[in-house]
Amino acid sequence: MGLREIERRLRKKSAFQRKEGELMITELEGMIENMELLRDQLKKFEKTFGKQIKNEKEYYEKLGELRENLGFPEEVGVYEWKDSPSFKDRLTGKGFYHQIGLELLQMGQALKEETGGIISLADAIIRINKIRPGKIISAKDTVRALSHLEKEGVIPGIKELESGVKIIEFVPSELSDDHDVVLSIASRKGHVTIEELLMKTSWSPERIQRTIDALVDTGMARKDESYAEGSKYWFPGLMGF
Numbered sequence: 001m002g003l004r005e006i007e008r009r010l011r012k013k014s015a016f017q018r019k020e021g022e023l024m025i026t027e028l029e030g031m032i033e034n035m036e037l038l039r040d041q042l043k044k045f046e047k048t049f050g051k052q053i054k055n056e057k058e059y060y061e062k063l064g065e066l067r068e069n070l071g072f073p074e075e076v077g078v079y080e081w082k083d084s085p086s087f088k089d090r091l092t093g094k095g096f097y098h099q100i101g102l103e104l105l106q107m108g109q110a111l112k113e114e115t116g117g118i119i120s121l122a123d124a125i126i127r128i129n130k131i132r133p134g135k136i137i138s139a140k141d142t143v144r145a146l147s148h149l150e151k152e153g154v155i156p157g158i159k160e161l162e163s164g165v166k167i168i169e170f171v172p173s174e175l176s177d178d179h180d181v182v183l184s185i186a187s188r189k190g191h192v193t194i195e196e197l198l199m200k201t202s203w204s205p206e207r208i209q210r211t212i213d214a215l216v217d218t219g220m221a222r223k224d225e226s227y228a229e230g231s232k233y234w235f236p237g238l239m240g241f
Contacts, residue, residue: 042067046076100145103131105154108170115237116219117171120187121146121158123237124168163187167237173218178203178211183220183235190239193232 046053046063053059053076063076107127111119119127125142143158146168150157156169161184169175175183185200186192197208212233215221222234 050076097141097145097148100128100137100141101149101154104128104142104145104168105149105170107131108155108168111237112171113219115235116215116221117173118167118169118183118220118235118237120238121166121168123239161187165238173220176211178207179215182208182211182215183238186221186233186235187238190236191232191234 053063060076067076104124107124108117108119121139121143124146125137125139128137128142146155146158149155156172158166158168159175159180160166161180163184165184165187167183167187181201182192182197185197194205194208194212197203197212198205201208203211212221215235216223216233220235220237222236224232224234
C-alpha cells in the first residue's frame with residue numbers, strides 16, 4: 001500500500017468520524033428538544049389532573065416512576081431539584097426543607113423492613129446526598145427537614161443515644177430506657193452479643209434477653225448465629241454509622 005492510498009484512507013476515516021460526530025450532536029439536540037416537549041406536556045397534564053392524581057395512589061406512583069425516568073423529582077408539580085434553601089425557606093422552614101423532608105420520608109419508608117424504622121442520622125445524610133448526585137445537603141439542613149417532619153407529626157423524630165449517636169425514628173415505636181441502652185451499646189459497632197450486654201450492664205440474663213427479643217420483634221435487630229461466635233444481634237439501621 002502506497003503513501004497516497006494511506007492518505008486517502010485516513011482522510012476518508014477522518015471525514016466519517018466528523019460525520020459521525022455531527023450525527024451524534026444532532027441526536028443529542030433532538031433528545032433535549034424531546035425532553036423539553038415532554039416537560040411541557042407533563043406540566044399541562046399535571047395542571048389539569050394534578051388534584052385527582054394526588055388522591056389516587058396507583059396513578060400517583062406511576063406518575064412518580066415516569067418523573068424518575070425523566071430525571072424529575074417524584075413529587076407532582078415540582079420540576080427542578082432545589083440545591084439549597086432560599087431566604088424564605090430559612091425563615092419559614094418550608095419549600096426546600098419540605099422537599100428534602102419528603103425525600104427522607106420516602107427513604108425511611110423504603111428501609112422500614114430492613115431497619116425496623118430506625119436509621120442513624122449520619123447514614124441518613126449520606127443516603128440523601130446519594131439521591132442527589134453532585135449536590136450537597138448539609139447536616140444542618142437535613143436536621144431541619146427532619147424537624148419539620150417531626151413538627152407535622154409525620155415521624156417521631158430524632159433521638160440521641162447515650163453513646164452520642166443520633167438515630168431517626170421513621171415509624172412510631174415504644175422504645176423503653178432498656179431498649180435505648182441496648183441501641184446505644186450496639187451503635188458503636190452495629191451489633192452486640194448477650195455476653196457484651198452482661199458485661200456492660202448490671203442486668204439479669206432474663207432482662208437482657210427480653211429487651212433483645214423485643215428489638216428483634218420490631219425488626220430493628222437481626223439475630224445471627226455461628227458456631228465460632230455464637231449468637232450475635234445486628235442492627236441494620238445503625239450499621240451505616
